[in-house]
Amino acid sequence: MRYDEMSREERQQELETLKKEYRKMQALDLHLNMSRGKPCQEQLDLSMGMMDVLSSGSDLTCEDGTDCRNYGQLTGIEEARVLLGDMMENNPNDIIIYGNSSLNVMYDAVSRAYTHGILGNTPWCKLEKVKFLCPVPGYDRHFAITEYFGIEMIPVPMNNHGPEMAIVEKMVAEDEAIKGIWCVPKYSNPSGISYSDETVRRFARLKPAAKDFRIFWDNAYGMHHLYDDRQDYLIEILAECKRAGNPDLVYKFASTSKITFPGSGIAALATSPNNMEDIKKQLKHQTIGHDKVNQLRHVRFFGDIHGMVEHMRKHADILRPKFELVENTMEQELGDKGIGSWSTPLGGYFIGFESLPGCAKEIVARCKKAGVTMTPAGATWPYGRDPQDTSIRIAPTFPSLHDLEAASRLFCLCVKIVSLEKMLKEN
């Protein structure tokens, strides 16, 4: 029964029952964490073979004769650019392999634009005002980078097809201070949705007032399907931009962080030849080259993209039951209550939950008091400010199935309690 169809008395009675249940769960002394998009131990175990592919007897020489152990190869070894090219659906020549973190590559791209400007345009540090569009809910670490550089962040609402493109188009066309937009186009963080064909096409056809406007296209979950038979597809953005006559519009990021080991993977940037030349001018001062041995390790471990796809199916086998457990619990507990909605993504690392207005913070706080840590409410919005206080990110990957059951039951319980309390307060 929907809570908004209950009488005041029914609500009060329901609340009392729920609170008893809550106190029972508190007594369990849980210490569970659904806050970060971290792979679980079983997932990490999948990549332990990485530790064996190179040995003291291995030849660490690339096909082109490069000794991976020594200095050189600013943009990464050819084999790694081919593998990540297949992964990212880009030409290996349009790819730079970086170090262990795509977040670092994104920071770097913002920092470089700030200190030196993009393709000859004024460095952002010399401008009065720089703004970024931030589709919401979005990824807190993206927002943290732009906030750190004093860039004004403007939220843009997301729908089930991606950001509201009419708003994006209008704003970038009218305001030269808008220099970028953060996107997680596939299995989005946190809502789990993927950008529709139309959304991608409209992105590629943006007419920004700023010549140095760039789409920061963080395709973190390109390979991260949960199902074999149902998968989201994304139009490849660099190719689409090229077709649209906007070849330089995008910086595209990806990494193997959630494919092999977080923090010990390889990250990459794909972009147009013009942007590439621009970036290399900086890169050559910043490093002599990234970790080629680790690049080679990845290439030898996967062999080719098919190897990586097979590997990702093993991840999916571990993650699918976790997503389904959370989704089923929510369906069971909240499905008929009318007090929240959530996504049922086909991949990625998150489930997005939307509570009744003004409830998210309180739900997360209640979870915490019973031993379940969620991502702080508001984190999915720039400056941590979710004006409606509705958005909660659920990260089901790290806990065990067993823990996840308790955690998601508790979560639903807290949603119910907080929603009822709010209804009772308002009527």
Add this chain to the structure above:
Amino acid sequence: MRYDEMSREERQQELETLKKEYRKMQALDLHLNMSRGKPCQEQLDLSMGMMDVLSSGSDLTCEDGTDCRNYGQLTGIEEARVLLGDMMENNPNDIIIYGNSSLNVMYDAVSRAYTHGILGNTPWCKLEKVKFLCPVPGYDRHFAITEYFGIEMIPVPMNNHGPEMAIVEKMVAEDEAIKGIWCVPKYSNPSGISYSDETVRRFARLKPAAKDFRIFWDNAYGMHHLYDDRQDYLIEILAECKRAGNPDLVYKFASTSKITFPGSGIAALATSPNNMEDIKKQLKHQTIGHDKVNQLRHVRFFGDIHGMVEHMRKHADILRPKFELVENTMEQELGDKGIGSWSTPLGGYFIGFESLPGCAKEIVARCKKAGVTMTPAGATWPYGRDPQDTSIRIAPTFPSLHDLEAASRLFCLCVKIVSLEKMLKEN
């Protein structure tokens, strides 16, 4: 016989003989490279055991329970901070372990000061003028970073004890625009000298006009002795700064690039707790953490600092004969000619050569024409401009002994030819 004591005729005759020899060497069609400080293959082979220390059966858990395969540990795993602490002679708590390149850490330090300022001081990008002192001859990649950021570089002469401290002291005390100085304090690049105790003490007691002045102390060759019995010692700069009441004066850099594999090692920064907090404010936006698996690999490979010291002796055994060959060749060929001087360092990667004024570029060009690539003359000076045209960096590590013999003979030949030609032109 000294060339300056020869008669014009003697010089002409000598030049003719030398040119014949040069043409003979040209006919050998050499392709040798003494330009970069790259380890040779034998040196790289020393670290192949690194590829075996972790296997699919390994437990990749740290002493403190951190799973190295997952996210986390912004400043590096404790074990790695202990090992690099021993290597750098610093408290592990004063160390941040970074990725694979100390050059990147230095770039980062300059970039952060440029975008956000140091300890609350005005970001350098907001200042009219920022200057760096550059002891010369010095490291071209240092100078490239400051040049890239539009920082004005002021050369300061080096003597056998380090930079001319009277000049350094005066300049930093008088000019608030001077924000830093590049130092390679031990087995300096390229001269090979180490800073004397007095030099280090005076560095620690600088009284810079700028509150955000920092010494960029690149201790790249701290462990890189050539001899067991004759080694340079360096007063530890952080400790000395603390004693002098200047705890925040230094950023100290090091890496294992020339200990294990260049480009696949681990880099580190050591600095005061104040600076550390300041840096962490940025670092947390820049990355979730560096490659912990590689940190663990290094720790397990060396065991402890004694293991690293033993490992460095093997490097020394390979490099010592190379340095001695070049030095002996120079002694033999140039020792009595009065046309140049060179260092005989006890460690590091380079021999510094000083030609007669106005000869360095021509010597390097002549070497090139006979198939031996040297570091471009002038590279050891800011903006590549060596006003006296005397400084040449010799990098003897990469070529085989056999190649090195030919290369150093050719080098000496070119020094003689160019010096004689110059003398003949001038008289």
